Amino acid sequence: MDPYLVTFLPSHITLKAEREETILEISRRAGVDIEGPCGGRGRCGKCKVLVKKSKGISEPSEEERQILKALISSGYRLACQAVLRDETTISIPKAEKCSEVRTNKGIKGGFPKLRPVSFVEWELEESDIKACPSKEEIILRGLKRKGFKREAKVELELLKGLPPLHELLEKRLIFVLLKDGEILKIAKDPIQKIYGIAFDIGTTTIGGYLVDLMEGQVAGSLARPNAQRAFGHDVMSRVSFSMEHPKGLTLLRSSLLECMNKMVEELCDQIDIRPDMICEGVLVGNTVMHHIFLGFPLKDLAHAPYRPLTTKAIRLRAKETGLFLSETGHVNLLPPKAAFLGSDIVAAVLATGIHKRKEPSLLMDIGTNAEIVLGNRERLLCTSAAASPAFEGAHLKCGTWSMPGAIERVEVEGGGQEIRLKTIGGLTPKGICGSGVISALASFLKAGLISKTGRLSHKIPSSRLREGEEGLEILLYKGEGGEEVVITEKEIGEIMLAKGAIKAGIQVLRRHWKGEEISQVTVTGSFGASLGPSDLKEIGLIPLGVADTIKTVENAAGIGACMALLGVRKRKEIERIVSMMEYVELSQDPEFEELLVEGLLLEGA
Amino acid sequence: MESAEEVLEGLKEAIIRGNRKGALELLQRSLELKVDPQKIVDDYMIPALNVVGKRFEERKIFIPEMMIAAKSMQACLDVIKPLLPKEEGKKKGVVVIGTVFGDLHDIGKNLVVMLLENSGFEVIDLGVNVPPERFVEEARRVNAQVVGISSLLTTGDPYVKKTVETLRASEIGDRIKIICGGAALTPNFVYSIGADSYAPDAASGVSKIKEILQIDS
Ligand code: B12
Ligand code: FES
Numbered sequence: 001m002d003p004y005l006v007t008f009l010p011s012h013i014t015l016k017a018e019r020e021e022t023i024l025e026i027s028r029r030a031g032v033d034i035e036g037p038c039g040g041r042g043r044c045g046k047c048k049v050l051v052k053k054s055k056g057i058s059e060p061s062e063e064e065r066q067i068l069k070a071l072i073s074s075g076y077r078l079a080c081q082a083v084l085r086d087e088t089t090i091s092i093p094k095a096e097k098c099s100e101v102r103t104n105k106g107i108k109g110g111f112p113k114l115r116p117v118s119f120v121e122w123e124l125e126e127s128d129i130k131a132c133p134s135k136e137e138i139i140l141r142g143l144k145r146k147g148f149k150r151e152a153k154v155e156l157e158l159l160k161g162l163p164p165l166h167e168l169l170e171k172r173l174i175f176v177l178l179k180d181g182e183i184l185k186i187a188k189d190p191i192q193k194i195y196g197i198a199f200d201i202g203t204t205t206i207g208g209y210l211v212d213l214m215e216g217q218v219a220g221s222l223a224r225p226n227a228q229r230a231f232g233h234d235v236m237s238r239v240s241f242s243m244e245h246p247k248g249l250t251l252l253r254s255s256l257l258e259c260m261n262k263m264v265e266e267l268c269d270q271i272d273i274r275p276d277m278i279c280e281g282v283l284v285g286n287t288v289m290h291h292i293f294l295g296f297p298l299k300d301l302a303h304a305p306y307r308p309l310t311t312k313a314i315r316l317r318a319k320e321t322g323l324f325l326s327e328t329g330h331v332n333l334l335p336p337k338a339a340f341l342g343s344d345i346v347a348a349v350l351a352t353g354i355h356k357r358k359e360p361s362l363l364m365d366i367g368t369n370a371e372i373v374l375g376n377r378e379r380l381l382c383t384s385a386a387a388s389p390a391f392e393g394a395h396l397k398c399g400t401w402s403m404p405g406a407i408e409r410v411e412v413e414g415g416g417q418e419i420r421l422k423t424i425g426g427l428t429p430k431g432i433c434g435s436g437v438i439s440a441l442a443s444f445l446k447a448g449l450i451s452k453t454g455r456l457s458h459k460i461p462s463s464r465l466r467e468g469e470e471g472l473e474i475l476l477y478k479g480e481g482g483e484e485v486v487i488t489e490k491e492i493g494e495i496m497l498a499k500g501a502i503k504a505g506i507q508v509l510r511r512h513w514k515g516e517e518i519s520q521v522t523v524t525g526s527f528g529a530s531l532g533p534s535d536l537k538e539i540g541l542i543p544l545g546v547a548d549t550i551k552t553v554e555n556a557a558g559i560g561a562c563m564a565l566l567g568v569r570k571r572k573e574i575e576r577i578v579s580m581m582e583y584v585e586l587s588q589d590p591e592f593e594e595l596l597v598e599g600l601l602l603e604g605a
Numbered sequence: 606m607e608s609a610e611e612v613l614e615g616l617k618e619a620i621i622r623g624n625r626k627g628a629l630e631l632l633q634r635s636l637e638l639k640v641d642p643q644k645i646v647d648d649y650m651i652p653a654l655n656v657v658g659k660r661f662e663e664r665k666i667f668i669p670e671m672m673i674a675a676k677s678m679q680a681c682l683d684v685i686k687p688l689l690p691k692e693e694g695k696k697k698g699v700v701v702i703g704t705v706f707g708d709l710h711d712i713g714k715n716l717v718v719m720l721l722e723n724s725g726f727e728v729i730d731l732g733v734n735v736p737p738e739r740f741v742e743e744a745r746r747v748n749a750q751v752v753g754i755s756s757l758l759t760t761g762d763p764y765v766k767k768t769v770e771t772l773r774a775s776e777i778g779d780r781i782k783i784i785c786g787g788a789a790l791t792p793n794f795v796y797s798i799g800a801d802s803y804a805p806d807a808a809s810g811v812s813k814i815k816e817i818l819q820i821d822s
Contacts, residue, residue: 039759042791062792236759243760302760303707304734453623454669471664493667500669587709587733596712597676600669 006084008032009052009091023049023079023090028230034092036230037395039237040080042067044395047079049090056086069469115216116280116566117184117194120148120175124168135159143175150181157317158186158328176279180568184279185328195219195278197267197325198561199260200344201285201293202226203235203368204392204401205526206259207558210267211565213280218562220270223526225401227259228252228292234368234389235288239298252292257322264324275324281331282565284557286342286369290333293321306339313575332571334564335578340384345371347560349577350570352522352553355380360513361520362506362546365557366528368392370502373581374509374518380577381512383584385505388498390491392527393433397470398485400431402530407432407485409532410440410476412447416460419476429477429485435530437495440476440487442535445602452602454492496600499541503599506543508589518546524556540603609638613649616681620653623673625680632681642688650685651723654678658720658808675716682719696727698818701744702753703731704787706764710757713787716807717753724811737764737771745777751814754800755787765790766798773799782817786810 006026007014015030024047027034038044042063051057052075060072061081068076079090122142132138136159143152162168176185176194185194194214200207203226210220231241231252242248264275283293287308291298296309318329325331334343345365354361356377363373368389373382393399393406400406404425411420423429432440444450449457456465456472464475473488510518521542523529533550536542542550553559564570586592612634619628635645657674660666666674700721704714711733721728729747731739744752752772756765769783784802785795795803801817804810815821 041759042793232759234759240759240762243763303758303764304709453673454667471667490664490667493669496669497672593712593715594676597672600672 001085004056004084004086004088006030006087007089009089011092017084020083020085023077023082023084023088026084027079027092032092033230034079035233036080037233037237037389038080039232039234039241041237042078042081044233045078048076049079049082049092051075051077051082052089052091054084054086054088056084057088058083058085115214116179116196116568117213118148118177118179119191120146120177122146122173122175124165124171126169129165135162135165138165143177148175148177148181150179152177152181152183154183155317155328158183161328162186178280178568182568185326193273193277195273196280196282196565197264197278198282198558198565199263199284200347200555200558200561201256201260201283201289202344202526203238203286203289204229204233206263207555208260208263208267209558209562209565210271210278211562213566216566220267221558222263222267222270224259224263224266226289227255230255233392235286236302238292239288239302242292242298243302249292249295249297253295254322256289256292261322261324276326278325279329280565281318281323281325281329282561282571283331283333284343284347284561284564286344287336287339288342290336290342294333301339308336308339311335311337311578313571332564334561334571334574337382337578337581338384338583340369341371341382341581341583343574344557345373345382346574346577346581347558347564348524348553348556349373349380349560349581350563350574351556351560352524354520354522355577355580357520359519360516361522362509362518362542363522363524363556364502364506364528365525366391366502366523366531367525370505372502372505372509374506374513375580380581381509381584382581383505383509383586385502385586386498387502388494390437390494391434391498393431393437395494396432396437396491397488398431399437400433402433402435402526403430405430407436407476408439408530410436410443412443412449416444416447416449416464419464421477428479432476432485432487433530434527435532437487437491438531438535438539441492441495441602442532442538444474445538450492450602454489454496454600454602456489456492496602497596499539500596500598500600503541503543504592504595505586506546507595507599508586508592509584510543511591512584521547521550522553522556523550524553526554528552529554540599540601609635609640612638613640613645616645617649617653617656620650620677620681621656621674623670623677625673625677628677628681629684632684636685636688642685643690646682646685646689650678650681654720654723655808658806658811661806662808672712672716675719679719697725697820698751698814699727699729699747699749700751700753700814701729701731701740701747701749703735703740703755704733705754705756705761705768706734706736708756708758708761708764709733710755710787713757713807714753714755717755717786717810720807720811721753721814724815726814735768737768740768741772741775741777744772744781745775749781750818751782751784753810753814754783754785756785756789757787759789761787761789762794765795769798769800782814784810784813784817 003018035046037046045067064078128138128141174187196211196213198209208222212219232238313335314333318325318331336342360376365371370385389395405427409422470488470490473486477485529552616631661671783800786804792803802813804813
């Protein structure tokens with residue numbers, strides 16, 4: 001076929017296409033940002049674009065008709081469905097800019113100040129040369145002589161950069177070593193600063209922490225959206241993408257690395273240092289992200305029996321992974337527990353220390369998936385319960401990421417006469433994010449405006465309650481320009497289903513636990529931590545009888561990663577945690593379904 | 606004292622509302638009043654479930670209420686099934702159903718099974734994680750008219766496709782009807798791989814199956 005031009009508005013980016021392709025595929029090549037939450041399956045409707053003019057485009061598919069309904073006649077199409085074959089101009093509705101995603105404020109709550117590195121001043125002596133047959137051994141002997149007690153290890157790569165021995169006589173070198181004896185850096189001049197970096201790679205957001213290894217402190221932190229979002233919002237659609245497209249895995253990997261390298265630079269800019277001053281890295285994340293970073297195929301994470309390639313810790317030269325740190329720097333991937341229990345939840349255990357407490361604690365990372373750990377210093381039970389993308393605002397009619405303008409709190413007064421909304425950044429409402437929906441449910445419940453089975457009450461003023469396309473819905477906001485934010489009964493049902501699955505997961509763990517009652521509950525994850533603890537109680541996500549106070553920690557996984565970066569012993573502790581954790585499989589549990597139906601109800605039980 | 610009719614209507618209502626305890630009590634009472642168990646099932650319980658299915662299809666109720674109602678139905682069925690005469694009656698058709706290979710979700714599929722059984726189909730449930738060949742074997746063995754495939758994971762698509770292809774390539778390929786459902790699938794995909802039908806929920810699944818087998822009501 002003849003090549004044709006495709007133009008994207010408002011950016012006016014034009015690209016030549018040579019075969020029949022969907023708008024979404026072309027947009028990815030053009031570097032134009034169109035959201036593809038469901039991975040281009042025509043399910044979510046979030047890739048809606050306006051086709052201004054086209055000389056060759058496919059007829060609307062059944063999915064497009066169902067989702068877009070009347071909008072089709074005004075020229076709207078789903079970018080993942082509409083296939084182009086001739087000149088076309090497309091306008092993209094104002095996109096949620098990546099940088100608008102709420103960034104977390106860095107590490108809160110302290111952790112012990114640790115100095116992970118030792119410095120040794122080294123001098124070459126004739127006696128060392130006489131005693132040893134190789135440069136490597138000469139260096140190590142010198143270190144011992146200077147009082148470094150542990151068995152030191154040196155990467156040959158570091159030695160390659162050293163001047164020849166005859167030039168080294170009577171010269172001083174500074175060695176920087178990790179406490180376990182690994183040599184990080186060899187320098188001619190006294191070292192001013194040396195840094196480490198920790199990453200928490202989530203499906204939605206990536207957290208990065210720059211750590212001063214001499215001070216034992218976090219020097220800067222940052223959160224950025226995971227650029228892989230263009231390939232699907234949830235992990236499974238990315239796994240599918242990696243298998244359906246010949247270069248899928250490579251694309252996912254390079255988009256992740258690009259994102260991480262950008263973050264390295266941004267973090268360095270924050271405190272005015274250079275990436276080559278970063279010698280050590282620690283990475284945690286869900287297992288799919290872990291595999292993508294390492295370039296492991298994702299097939300074993302795609303279907304039963306769901307097994308990660310390895311559950312061991314991995315230490316690699318950063319350079320080999322494509323992460324630009326110091327030439328000789330390393331990255332450590334902390335070990336995952338299972339296919340759907342990543343090193344992030346393991347790091348969160350380390351950070352919260354529940355594996356050292358006598359009394360049992362419950363730790364949950366809530367997002368589109370919920371990782372749950374229940375246990376104490378003797379035993380740790382864990383599981384992963386599927387939740388719903390609705391939790392992160394996706395797939396909801398008026399759903400949005402937690403970005404400025406997203407409704408995050410809803411308060412009801414006067415029996416529903418007045419609804420007060422709080423948005424992120426205090427802007428006019430643009431949509432509602434997951435925590436907003438949960439907050440709405442909790443306050444409707446408190447006001448008696450919703451039944452425990454999720455039905456909206458007719459006590460809600462008729463100006464707000466109405467019949468929509470998907471059934472009954474409640475109008476939360478109507479702007480001057482007519483823009484509206486609603487929550488539908490159907491969506492409430494979906495949230496309840498997800499909540500039911502998580503609660504059932506907790507209940508299954510409690511049944512396996514059998515011991516003393518849980519005395520402490522910690523909720524983490526950027527979604528989990530944005531939820532009001534009282535809301536969680538109100539909607540009954542936390543079973544009755546379990547500890548009264550619920551603590552939220554925004555980024556337990558990130559804190560855990562920093563701890564592992566700062567303390568070499570912590571890395572060993574992480575390995576111990578992994579072996580302590582006992583995985584409880586929910587899909588094989590005969591009681592799960594019953595517990596899920598019980599757990600659906602909006603009540604504390 | 607209330608009439609049997611009132612008790613039975615109450616039972617129907619209790620199932621619809623998902624009041625399991627109430628439903629079980631009323632069921633017990635109907636049995637004490639010596640109502641024919643078959644009549645209880647055919648004239649009250651099944652119609653109750655149909656009302657639930659229909660309301661769900663019409664978006665009058667949503668997942669929670671449907672699941673809760675289905676649970677009360679199941680509880681009542683567990684009590685009354687042993688009391689029913691061993692059924693010899695003619696079935697509307699035989700359906701082999703299962704969750705696709707690699708996937709262990711079964712709650713939705715179980716609902717479809719329940720609804721189908723109560724609409725007069727004989728259902729052979731192969732459970733979860735079913736390899737394509739097993740669908741073929743079982744469908745052949747029981748001489749099924751329909752195969753139902755459930756898939757909840759995006760990553761299941763290739764296996765749904767493979768299952769449909771394997772069925773089509775088998776000796777029953779040209780007469781077997783295939784219907785797919787479950788949250789991961791879209792109608793477009795399902796039709797494009799050569800299945801006969803798609804249904805977004807259990808109730809419409811039953812109507813679709815009737816439709817492809819050309820059974821009215
Ligand atoms: C409950 C649940 C689980 C339970 C399953 C328990 C069980 N025995 O089934 C547990 C916790 C074990 C689980 C595990 C996993 N889950 Co899960 N799970 C869910 C959840 C929350 C609800 C599914 C459900 O039961 N719905 C209720 C029923 C009634 O609805 P339904 O299944 O859609 O069925 C209806 C229709 O679809 C239709 N239908 C269904 N089948 C058929 C068949 C035919 C023939 C017809 C006609 C109709 C039909 O009729 C039904 C009734 O109306 C969904 C989220 C969601 N909102 O769907 C995630 C979800 C499906 N899980 C998901 C994932 C990723 C997983 C895991 C792989 C990872 C994990 N989280 O640990 C594991 C592994 C599962 C496995 N081994 O296969 C993802 C899939 C994402 C994707 N894009 O693929 C989802 C969407 C959640 C998410 N994170 O976004 N899960
Ligand atoms: S509908 Fe196109 S990406 Fe979801």
